[in-house]
Amino acid sequence: MNKFAPLSDFQRPTDGQYQLAFFRFSALEGDRYVLTNQAGEYLVLPRAVLSALIRHELPSDHPYYSRLRSRQFLFDTSSKLGKALLANKVRTKTKRLENFTSLHIMVVSLRCEHSCPYCQVSRQSEDRNAFDMSTETAEKTLSLIFRSPSPAIKIEFQGGEPLLNFDLIRYVVVRAEQMNLSAGRNLQFVITTNLAVVNDDILEFCRLHSILISTSLDGPASLHNANRPRPGKNSYELAVAGIEKARAVLGAERVSALMTTTKASLSMGREIIDEYVRLGFPGIFLRPLSPYGFAIKTKSYTSYDVERWLEFYLDGLNYIIELNDNGIRFRELYASTVLTKMLTPFEPGYVDLMSPAGIGISAVVYNYDGEIYASDEARMLAEMGDKTFRIGNVHKNTYEEIFSSDALLDPIEQSFAGSAPMCSDCAFEPFCGAEPVFHTATQHDFVGLKTRSAFCTRNMRIFKTLISLMEESPKVRELFMQWAN
Ligand code: SF4
Known part of the structure; x- marks a missing residue:
């Protein structure tokens, strides 16, 4: 049995030879953007790096390249387990659903x-x-x-x-x-x-x-x-x-x-x-x-x-x-x-x-x-x-x-954030919620217009603030890690 993986596993891919995973991005303050993958992991990038990434022009020796690959924002020839790993993370996040109420x-x-x-x-x-x-x-x-x-x-x-x-x-x-x-x-x-x-x-x-x-x-x-x-x-x-x-x-x-x-x-x-x-x-x-x-x-x-x-x-x-x-x-x-x-x-x-x-x-x-x-x-x-x-x-x-009543299933289906206008493009969707009851109470609609939604305004500001605070201070990041766990 070969003790080592083949040499090709350790070789850098040719620049630009990567596949973009599904991800969303939203602007933070200044020229920074936050990206989230399907499992809700995030990364903050300068606009120029995001732009190079999307145009398949990010060199494989760029400091952000390996971080993007390790969080499954991109896949290349060396990310053999990347897709399986991402699928596993998504399964863990959604596991709660199978237990139901x-x-x-x-x-x-x-x-x-x-x-x-x-x-x-x-x-x-x-x-x-x-x-x-x-x-x-x-x-x-x-x-x-x-x-x-x-x-x-x-x-x-x-x-x-x-x-x-x-x-x-x-x-x-x-x-x-x-x-x-x-x-x-x-x-x-x-x-x-x-x-x-x-x-x-x-x-x-x-x-x-x-x-x-x-x-x-x-x-x-x-x-x-x-x-x-x-x-x-x-x-x-x-x-x-x-x-x-x-x-x-x-x-x-x-x-x-x-x-x-x-x-x-x-x-x-x-x-x-x-x-x-x-x-x-x-x-x-x-x-x-x-x-x-x-x-x-x-x-x-x-x-x-x-x-x-x-x-x-x-x-x-x-x-x-x-x-x-x-x-x-x-x-x-x-x-x-x-x-x-x-x-x-x-x-x-x-x-x-x-x-x-x-x-x-x-x-x-x-x-x-x-x-x-x-x-x-x-x-x-x-x-x-x-x-x-x-x-x-x-x-x-x-x-x-x-x-299985329509009164339960219709609002769940219609308000699903992954396909709701604005939410489907929003980097914060993995952290956010659908909230059909709030939007019915305030806008008489399961989905609601998010530009007029106090729920959206409140949460988006909180998400941006938490990410910015962690980016600005390693000490705050450490504290927030403790809160998260
Ligand atoms: S409600 Fe607002 S913050 Fe939440 S996912 Fe939708 S657009 Fe993003």
Whole structure:
């Protein structure tokens, strides 16, 4: 057996004798361009190099040549395994699709004792029977959940305030665990709660069943209490006390928090981040408001535009990088999700940043009344009267009818970014998402005109900024590698 590959494998190809792979490119600032391949790997090149590459005039001893070849932007006589390698990377990125739905959101009650003006689910304050999920509906929901082929099943309880119907949560957890004895899935539970009504019994049950807690924290007391009114005006005090209590019983790593950016938050980015650091959270997700529910009715959504939010976000991101420079380990979680897509072979499965869209495929929502929606945003849209993304009902439809319904498949097919106008030519497509629900809410169309899309503006700026920051500073690149992994 020959120990060595033949000499031809080590010979340089004749200049210009290379084949271009499929790739997309977009301009960054100055004369730089970013290129992405089909697996979402990127490379930043000066315009002159890009131009020579495309005209098949890039010499094989050019410093960029081997980098382009190793990331499968071009193939030559020595890239024997290049195409197979690229195919393997694409398969790894899309592997999630074969598992299908892993996140199952159960809205166990629409009641809430808070009255947040930005609420995206149009909570209700009265009539327990009308707005709580029944055990019959929960049973039917569980049967559907366990039809999902996903080896990992996460059941997330949402509201309103789900703890107002804790008896049903208790019932569902115990039943799901029983059903899982034969189903054998990696089963996990999350309760999304404002923690205002949490008590020792609830936390003990969470401990016994390894339930995660996800709460809301908008920032320091003055901001949080202004954003999240409730009787007693003490939402912040209850949330912080609840976080401490929950950490003591469940462990700090089992309690996370989410913030929402209101107009009042915009000038307080650094104070909000400081609050999260002070309370010992490892990161923050700087989230914009979404165009649904009370956020629209009360005009909260229109109270700032995407440019103002980006100013807030980018200042927050820079501040978090500064904190890390000063030895405080802390992450921005949206950037971390994007960086996982940019810097690793893995797909984090964040519904908003998936194409084909993550609706139904990655997450699905079972509403308190038995109606099934393709995503959390889809049910928020339905609460506003637009049931475009209602994909079935737990009492009336089979698993097959629900997950092959036109209401699910049409938006997924039509919004696919790889063939959508503008996205199909955009270098950031591998990092971005299709978001048919957002574009239906804002433009009454699954695809939307991307030049007028706040989703597109927001994400494109974030993608460009993250890449530029990594190009400019090896230290930031190293930090971002840690966030990505
Ligand atoms: S939405 Fe915008 S940023 Fe995203 S892929 Fe489409 S054009 Fe690119």
